[in-house]
Amino acid sequence: MDAVEARNLCKSFGPVTAVDDVSITIPKGGIFGFLGPNGAGKTTTIRMITGVLIPDAGSVRILGTDVHAEPLTAKLKMGVIPENGTVYSDLTAEQNILLAAKFYGMDKDNRVQRAGEILDRLGLTERRNDYVRTFSKGMRQRISVACAIVHSPQVLILDEPTTGLDVYSRRLVIDTIRHMNREGSTVLLTTHNIEEANTLCSMISVINRGRIVATGSPENLKKTFDTSRYIEISFGQPVEPGLFSAPGIIRAELWGDKWRIYTDDPDQAVKYLASISEREHLTIISIATSTPTLEEAFVRLTAGV
Amino acid sequence: MDWKTFFRSILVITEKNMRIYYFKGPVVVFGLLFPLIMFLTFFIGRDLDLILFFPGFLGMMLFFTASSVGPLITPWEKREKTYERLVSLPVILESIIIGDLLAGAIFGIAITTIVFIACAWFLSIPLAHAGLLLLAFVLGSVAFAALGTLLASPTTDNPSNIMMLSSLIRLPLMFISGIFIPLPRLNGSYFLLTSLSPLTYLVDLFHAALNDDAFYPPWVDALVLVAAIVVFIGCAKVIQKRNLVKGI
Numbered sequence: 288m289d290a291v292e293a294r295n296l297c298k299s300f301g302p303v304t305a306v307d308d309v310s311i312t313i314p315k316g317g318i319f320g321f322l323g324p325n326g327a328g329k330t331t332t333i334r335m336i337t338g339v340l341i342p343d344a345g346s347v348r349i350l351g352t353d354v355h356a357e358p359l360t361a362k363l364k365m366g367v368i369p370e371n372g373t374v375y376s377d378l379t380a381e382q383n384i385l386l387a388a389k390f391y392g393m394d395k396d397n398r399v400q401r402a403g404e405i406l407d408r409l410g411l412t413e414r415r416n417d418y419v420r421t422f423s424k425g426m427r428q429r430i431s432v433a434c435a436i437v438h439s440p441q442v443l444i445l446d447e448p449t450t451g452l453d454v455y456s457r458r459l460v461i462d463t464i465r466h467m468n469r470e471g472s473t474v475l476l477t478t479h480n481i482e483e484a485n486t487l488c489s490m491i492s493v494i495n496r497g498r499i500v501a502t503g504s505p506e507n508l509k510k511t512f513d514t515s516r517y518i519e520i521s522f523g524q525p526v527e528p529g530l531f532s533a534p535g536i537i538r539a540e541l542w543g544d545k546w547r548i549y550t551d552d553p554d555q556a557v558k559y560l561a562s563i564s565e566r567e568h569l570t571i572i573s574i575a576t577s578t579p580t581l582e583e584a585f586v587r588l589t590a591g592v
Numbered sequence: 593m594d595w596k597t598f599f600r601s602i603l604v605i606t607e608k609n610m611r612i613y614y615f616k617g618p619v620v621v622f623g624l625l626f627p628l629i630m631f632l633t634f635f636i637g638r639d640l641d642l643i644l645f646f647p648g649f650l651g652m653m654l655f656f657t658a659s660s661v662g663p664l665i666t667p668w669e670k671r672e673k674t675y676e677r678l679v680s681l682p683v684i685l686e687s688i689i690i691g692d693l694l695a696g697a698i699f700g701i702a703i704t705t706i707v708f709i710a711c712a713w714f715l716s717i718p719l720a721h722a723g724l725l726l727l728a729f730v731l732g733s734v735a736f737a738a739l740g741t742l743l744a745s746p747t748t749d750n751p752s753n754i755m756m757l758s759s760l761i762r763l764p765l766m767f768i769s770g771i772f773i774p775l776p777r778l779n780g781s782y783f784l785l786t787s788l789s790p791l792t793y794l795v796d797l798f799h800a801a802l803n804d805d806a807f808y809p810p811w812v813d814a815l816v817l818v819a820a821i822v823v824f825i826g827c828a829k830v831i832q833k834r835n836l837v838k839g840i
Contacts, residue, residue, distance in 0.1 A: 341836055
């Protein structure tokens with residue numbers, strides 16, 4: 288049984304199609320990233336998966352439970368941090384966590400103990416009795432995370448959990464996501480931070496204009512755009528572009544005082560550049576190879592936005 | 593349906609509403625001060641029979657207190673961006689509507705009971721039928737808390753818009769509900785207009801309970817209030833469901 292199984296989700300707002308036939312399957316245990324530019328349909332998809340928004344078509348199952356047929360049972364299995372949602376500023380940090388725990392039916396002793404543990408983990412023990420309205424954005428987001436994980440959810444869904452956070456809060460949130468995953472929670476998160484997705488996620492889907500345009504592991508997605516590998520080289524002497532006409536070299540572009548040599552075989556290209564430099568008595572000032580990044584894959588996948 | 597989770601969600605939402613919204617400015621002003629000021633404006637310094645008009649005052653008090661909490665909750669939560677989080681918790685739309693309704697009803701019953709006990713103590717208010725008084729308290733508070741929840745349903749994240757709409761609806765109701773003029777003295781189109789207001793039937797039920805001088809039989813009053821509850825909750829559910837579909 289998969290942790291999240293969304294099938295053929297569609298949602299339109301008036302004439303605008305926000306999500307168009309999106310299907311996602313997330314097996315248990317992993318951290319799944321959902322990437323896309325602004326307005327691509329990430330949040331709308333997440334809102335349908337969490338039962339906040341009713342889809343025009345399609346279905347969502349959380350660990351086998353249909354979110355729209357049995358919303359209460361499905362929601363008990365989830366912990367959610369909505370992008371546009373925050374905690375109650377008129378309650379203290381601890382009161383917010385205890386309130387969330389009550390919704391999940393935890394008994395009093397368990398609620399208090401778990402709230403203490405989480406406040407400690409998120410570095411907020413000293414502020415537990417302070418009203419959230421006195422908190423910074425980072426601290427509020429940590430309380431939001433605390434409310435989502437208080438019941439140790441089987442599926443943790445986070446919509447842009449680190450956007451706009453300071454370094455300390457961001458690190459705490461990411462550490463907590465990793466910790467929850469180690470404890471057995473399957474994680475689905477959306478993020479704008481591609482490096483974050485690269486280091487955190489075992490699987491990524493890229494959504495653009497309401498449709499999934501690619502799904503795979505970060506490394507596999509990078510390999511999809513292997514042709515964007517390049518070598519940056521600068522010489523002590525001016526050289527002509529014709530010098531780079533060789534097997535394995537796709538094209539060469541002048542970038543400032545360097546040449547960027549695009550290749551699908553860096554090994555062969557580097558060996559060629561070394562031999563041609565020797566033959567033409569050229570001095571190599573610097574040389575560096577670059578592998579495609581997830582950011583490049585993302586930009587290519589969502590090009591034209 | 594997971595009934596245990598459903599009832600739990602209602603209770604937790606009610607508790608949350610009581611803790612957060614009972615002491616908000618708009619609730620205190622529109623729920624407590626406003627009916628008190630209206631009472632003082634119309635009754636103090638005038639040679640009116642307080643025993644005759646007390647059921648009307650009690651009806652007005654319950655009407656304003658019970659309907660003052662509901663209109664604030666959803667717009668306030670949308671403005672503060674806590675609504676999205678609430679909806680993502682193990683709750684359904686019905687839990688939110690009933691939780692908001694109960695918070696308003698409990699507020700209405702609590703405040704009006706205090707006012708009734710104080711007035712009964714100082715003014716020697718008669719009590720003809722205690723059972724009908726209890727019925728009036730329960731049906732009236734639930735009916736007008738449901739009205740409050742309905743008033744909160746239009747899409748907005750600005751509580752003052754809803755409070756304005758709420759006043760726009762509640763104030764005229766107060767004047768066409770037999771509070772200031774007893775029903776037997778009304779006739780023609782004014783009587784017809786008065787018959788359309790659910791508040792009329794609450795005031796009439798209070799007349800039956802306190803003075804035993806009701807215009808309608810108590811079962812008619814009770815039936816109309818039950819119908820009002822069903823209509824208000826039904827309309828609130830339809831509007832809020834539509835909002836969820838539209839994602840607003």
